[in-house]
Amino acid sequence: MTTHEVSRIVSLRFPPETSGRPMMYHLAKRFDLTFNILQASINPRQEGHMILELSGTRENYAQGISYLQEHGIRITPVANQITRDEEVCMHCGMCTAMCPSKALHLDLETRRVEFDRDKCTACNQCVLVCPVHAMQVHIDPDDLVTP
Numbered sequence: 001m002t003t004h005e006v007s008r009i010v011s012l013r014f015p016p017e018t019s020g021r022p023m024m025y026h027l028a029k030r031f032d033l034t035f036n037i038l039q040a041s042i043n044p045r046q047e048g049h050m051i052l053e054l055s056g057t058r059e060n061y062a063q064g065i066s067y068l069q070e071h072g073i074r075i076t077p078v079a080n081q082i083t084r085d086e087e088v089c090m091h092c093g094m095c096t097a098m099c100p101s102k103a104l105h106l107d108l109e110t111r112r113v114e115f116d117r118d119k120c121t122a123c124n125q126c127v128l129v130c131p132v133h134a135m136q137v138h139i140d141p142d143d144l145v146t147p
Helices: 023-031 058-070 094-098 125-129
Strands: 005-014 034-041 048-057 074-077 082-084 104-107 112-115 135-137
Touching (some): 005 058, 023 048, 048 058, 094 125, 125 135
Antiparallel strands (some): 082 135, 104 112
16 A cells, blocks of 8 residues: 655644644654744744644644644644635736745646645745735734734
């Protein structure tokens, strides 16, 4: 039986009581997951936020996500935070030049901009550069971190 690997970029919100614990260590040690921290703002005894690329087998990934949730960490796939209004997009390609993860790329055959949500890191560069505001970031007000 072949083991299927997954790699997802997720946004984690840590409650104050969890922000000082070695959660990433446990993901690697207990669940054999690899991670790449793309962005982080974590301070002891304060709510924290991290954008993380998490990879491993489907089973280990699911167990790792459950482990984080059991410790009060809110998990949102980053791709769920960025959307594109298909009716407004002109497919000009400006966003493709700014996209560091190549989630936005030009299909040379169709000459249309394609959006691969699984590669999106929610860096917001596409939102800033889009001349018609077709790219939008949606953040749940409950997820905002206060200083």
